[in-house]
Ligand SMILES: Nc1ncnc2c1ncn2[C@@H]1O[C@H](COP(=O)(O)OP(=O)(O)O)[C@@H](O)[C@H]1O
């Protein structure tokens with residue numbers, strides 16, 4: 684990669700204690716290296732349990748590695764920071780707060796005065812199409828709308844890096860596509876650096892500049908693919924592109940091999 688990495692893991696390993704006293708440790712990640720350039724959109728693809736969330740938790744500063752190092756703009760990462768935002772699979776909104784109060788929760792807790800963030804809150808509420816729902820409460824929203832509110836909340840503090848953990852995994856197919864289009868639109872406006880975790884090959888091919896495919900437990904980066912598709916992308920154009928079929932086929936092959944390995948290790 685020619686540009687300087689914004690955020691990187693270098694030769695990182697992570698293990699957790701086994702489930703019972705005396706049982707062997709669970710080696711979750713083994714010698715993982717990855718780096719994101721400024722403004723890059725990278726998808727991390729892998730089967731369930733291979734350590735995708737663990738990689739995000741390390742980069743977010745919620746976990747510490749056993750070996751290796753984590754860097755942000757060349758400096759070591761020791762803990763969470765406001766330049767890194769996280770979006771989870773479940774939108775985790777406060778049920779007793781309105782959409783606007785949820786979206787502005789971070790700056791309000793940081794003691795900022797309303798005139799510093801209200802204009803941005805309006806802008807992000809508009810961008811995610813919730814301007815008419817600002818006074819609604821989470822229970823009055825659909826799943827997709829809740830996730831849109833969570834997106835606006837994550838973007839409001841203007842993170843330089845967004846870590847997204849299967850954020851659309853619980854949505855139906857149509858809503859998911861609408862959210863993917865919305866996400867790429869906001870990303871193209873803000874040029875935030877994004878690491879997006881998914882187990883969905885089509886989602887990775889639609890969103891990413893580059894796809895990293897993980898091996899099954901212990902997780903490593905098994906393959907890396909630079910995607911040739913231009914932006915803005917439309918799903919209709921993409922699925923009829925011969926490169927798309929070819930890439931999907933080879934990714935599915937790798938993912939299937941890794942799922943088989945993890946199933947074998949569970950059965951063995
Ligand atoms: N805090 C934790 N304590 C113990 N084990 C954990 C913890 N977090 C994750 N693990 C284990 O690490 C492995 C990878 O988990 P995770 O990173 O969530 O995978 P993925 O997101 O790819 O499904 C799993 O075996 C899981 O049980």
Ligand SMILES: [Mg+2]
Nearest residue numbers: 735736737848
């Ligand atoms: Mg996960």
